[in-house]
Amino acid sequence: MTKQILSASIHQMPLSALKAWDANPRMNMDGDETQQMKASLLASGLLQNFIAAPCPSGEGHVVIAGARRLAAAQALIADGAVSADSLVNVAVRDIDLNDPEALKIALTENTVRSQMDAIDECIAMAELAQRGENIESIAAAFGLGTQTVKQRLALGRLVPEAQEMVRNKTRDLDWAKGMSMADQATQTRIVTDIAGNPNAWKDGNTIRRFLTQDTIPATNALFEMSAYQGRVIYDMFGSDQLADRDEFWALQNEQIDILKADLEAQGYQEVSISHQPVDTWRFQRTDKPEDSIAIIEVMPNGRVTQHTGLVKTDDLPTVENAPEVSDEIETVEIASDGVRVTPAIAEYAAAHRTAMVQNAMAGSFRTALEVMTAGLIGHSEIAVRAHDYRYPGSPEVRTAKVFDEVTQLRDDVNEELLSGGAVGAGAGRDPQIMALVKSLPDTDLQSLFTRLTALKIGQAQPKTLDGNPDSLMNDLGTALAVEVRAHWTPDETFFALMQPADMRRLIAALLPLDRQAGVASAKKKALARMLTDAFADAAENDGSMAAADAQRLNTWVPGVMRFPAVDETVEGEQVEADTSAFDALFGADGSDADQDTGQDAGEDADADAGSEVADEAA
Template sequence: MDELEEYEAFAKLLKQGRSVADIARTFGQSERYVKQRLALASLQSAIKDAYRNGDIEAEELQLLASATRRQQKEWVAAFAAEKDPTIDEGAPRGRELRQWLFGSNQIAISVARFPLDTYKGDVITDLFGDFSYFADVDAFWVLQNAAIAGLRDELAGQGWTVTVLDKGTRFPAWQYDEAELEEGGEAFIEVRTNGEVEVHRGYRAYDSPHAAGENSRDGDGKRKTPAAKPELTKAAENYLALHRHAIVRAELLAHPAIALRLAAVHMIAGSALWSVKPDPQRAEKETTAESLAASPAQAALTTERDAVLDLLQIGNSYYGTLTRGNGDGHTGAVLFARLLALPDEEVLRVIALAMAETLAAGSALTEAAGLVIQPDVKRWWKLDDAFLDLLKDRTAINALVAEVAGQATADGNVTETGKVQKTIIRDCLTGEGRERVEGFVPRYMAFPPSHYDPNKAFEIARASEKINALFTSI
């Protein structure tokens, strides 16, 4: 007899008052076998006909016996639609039928790592299979995950570094070498989508410090501690960094004294956003460099720099300045801590030096600062041979002669060479054979500067003219 014939025979005996156990003994079968055949009573007649006609196999007949009334109805409709040539898909069969009925996430009772009495959901028993499975998958995973966490903690208590792999991720054993716990071996917990849990103990990545042979030991021969794995992803770190940044910025608005000190730190140490470096003071001529080095203004800056470096307890940078501009965060934090301990007056002193060092030569801001400060130029500078040697324009040279020696002298030497006229200027400044002129400041060095021949270009003066009006009332 086939499955349906057996079912009909067993059903008749059941109606006659025979028990399942009695029927099983009569036919020499197990009670489960008899129950499997009797379960076919729930099948719709269309499904039975499909089996008798050879359209479905015995396994599919048994699977459909586990289906709900709604599922049987849907399957019968899909089966009937197969007669329509325009329909590409028919009723599911074989493995697809099992997945259609039970879903792809059926989880067997046997894989549970928790006491089954803690599960309060339904359990589905497959009469035609060899296992029962959890009806409430979500409830299963709550309990299974708790058990996995306990397993993780247990392994960690034994000294293992434990990694719980993402559900469904297979352990890539080919990327690891076997290693004992003392040799840096780790434990990995693999969790499959069907609920199975497997522990892989004693594996070490090929590129780990322990696997690097002698490179994994320090100078004393002791094994190096492996680098810690990141706790957060880069995206998570980025999230925290942005929100922490926003909070500190908002609070900083109410703490200008702290902002002042942070500004000083950024000027001195720089950052990823502040590209601050001292002006290189590049001289095109060696004589210019020598003249600058001998300048009282340069000497004053050097003296103040030494004092501020001592105040901040740091050495000068590789530029030879307070400003280092390398963006070293640790150096910046150290400076910030020291500036917090200083009064505002000293902090402003530090900022003044940093600003002086980083003010760009030949810039509009240098000219603007000069217009506001109106420095006593003759205190810091005097016309020297280095500049006189650089003067080439005869009109300008003759105009300088007029300013230091008088117009008559200038007119009387207007046809002389530039060299001769420069000698007159030197003699006036030194008092060699002429009346000495003290504190002479040519138009070039005034604030604002100007030139001696309006028909010729003087870039510094032209740049200054663009901003002079902004500061005339200050």
């Protein structure tokens, strides 16, 4: 027996004659959806009829399908944007509202209608844009905000292969968002990689990390973006990234100087610039500049925060630096792919290895408990102290992502302490501190204890290489199974700390021959860039080098960065270098092509002697 399709007569009636149905199955009316629907109604009118039944009272009609459209229309009437007398098409069903058939109609309206495929919608928007439609008109047509349209236009411009991968669910929308940051050539390389290796480029975060390595979020700029002329990596789903670090810091430092002068003019007792996170909860507060200090906190990722009205409550101890190490480099045997230990390299390794251990330890309560207990017993490298570990050397060289993670860890702890009332140090704040600690559930107390302990440990002698396998950092790095290359990739900042001769040796040992052209006459910056580009290409796995060459670069960890650290220049421990290939290219030690003269030689010497970047350069 066949069932007849219910028919309805179409009538035009004023909006004022329509009422919402209190039994509508769509109970949750999302505010954003209502706003989008309002925009759509204003731009295109009512594109689909209401379905209504006569009101039992005999006055007007009750809408059983089209609840969102009616809510949006009524909101427009309340806004004064639409007249209550506006006529709309209504499909009138002669049905009792208590009849189950009415509920079926409403359910069908809410469940059977299928949303357009996400990628198809993005492509449709891109086509409208190509035909001359502006962002505002597209937004109105789809009932969306302009920012949402911009994001979907970015997805609509992905290469077809990438769009198809999202459509067939080989990759998700988050992956597509990451892809939208890349130019089309890079998109094509990525989808080609995936075709050869389905496990490559699995998620959007992998793509974002690759595209934004060594960049700075544009949101951290104090200056007007019109002043910045460097390369920008645009991200419609997050913060744009600035790729020219030198230009960023030149502009940023100008603004920091202006900010410092402005704070000084306000009459603060002291205005200082800190390149370490400021533990604001250790200070009391006042709104009187003459009774307080101001600190401008400048982070390696470019973020600047001004802390004003701080009143010192305690003189915090400082980490005593180890004795200065001579910057003179001895002529010693060294592995062909080893890194010579200089004071700058030692400080670099101390800071980066410490950050890796802190980040790993922050998630291990057992390790934190072991460390603090060992300190109470008397471990010489564990001082039970109030202040956090201070990294050695210049903040400018701390380019690894792990430092952003540790900064976030510090911010989370500070925010937690502030919100809990522990806003100062010293006897005057003791009751608040104890009240906070006592109020925490066991799991929260363990988490806070773990993170606080992690932030307070670090390499004891930051100016020397930590080669003692029994040292705290090496013990923890081994126990926590820290994977160095998961947190750190050799970059131009790292290579710039090396001597030109050492970079040439690394190039000969690590890079394929086709990437060694011109190395004999290249100066320091060019050598650092050659190594940086090779490591970046290997990480990208873009097919520009043989798989074996890429694997060698992607797994290379110099001795200075290992757990325990290894001094590859120590006589008797170094790997014998195969110097034949190096000598063939550059000559023996006595005739090394690194005998630079004139201005370039002077530049190299200056760069080597002052390999730390000045703190004021952030």
